Amino acid sequence: MKKLKFIIVGILGTWLIKLLAFTIRIDDEPKGFNEKTKTYHAIYAFWHCMMLIPAYVGRKSKIQVLISQHSDGEYIARVIKRLGFGVIRGSTTRGGMRAIKALVDKIREGYPVAITPDGPRGPRFVVQPGSIYLGKKTQLPIIPTVVGLSSYWTLPSWDKFRIPKPFSRALMMYGEPIHIPPNINDEEMEHYRLLLEKTMISMAEKADILVRQ
Secondary structure: HHHEEEEHHHHHHHHHHHHHHHHEEEEOOOOOOHHHHOOOOOEEEHHHHHHHHHHOOOOOOOOOOEEEHHHHHHHHHHHHOOOOOOOEOOOOOOHHHHHHHHHHHHHHHHOEEEEEOOOOOOOOOOOHHHHHHHHHHOOOOEEEEEEEEEEEEEEOOOOOOOOOOOEEEEEEOOOEOOOOOOOOOOOHHHHHHHHHHHHHHHHHHHHHHHHHH
16 A cells, blocks of 8 residues: 555656646756756755755756655655656665665766755755765765745745745756865865855855846
């Protein structure tokens, strides 16, 4: 019965995202980068509450996405797979090292990857160290990625998940690549963790302002 529920949610969720996104004007900054993400070899980091628009923009890209092993992660995984992404199950709290190894393997096969550095349970807008370790391990640049929405609903979840309203505007904003040196200590790791966190917070504020202009 639970498996059937996952299947139904996967099908309905996929079509609802496509239907909603069809009504939304989606821009990107820099221009043309939405399409570039499907071939640009990088680690895309975006906040957990902003995953809906990136899920639509990156559809059929085969980007490998890290999804938690929690039961609610199964619903997300079903939708993500149907949109054409690869799915790796795990997080910084459950299956962490196994998930990192799977991501590293996919990166070495030539796939870009996407992670929510504050997921799966928060704290909201706080980067977990796993994303920095992944950049250090693979030497792949981390691209800070945020979404500005002109109008949206907020769910009563830990991340205050955002659902854009129909016929609103969205802005996908990509930051400068952050390269993590291979031989750094814990103190230097924390420096890059804070750098990514502060960059993403600042970018998110800017994207929200720009998309409303």
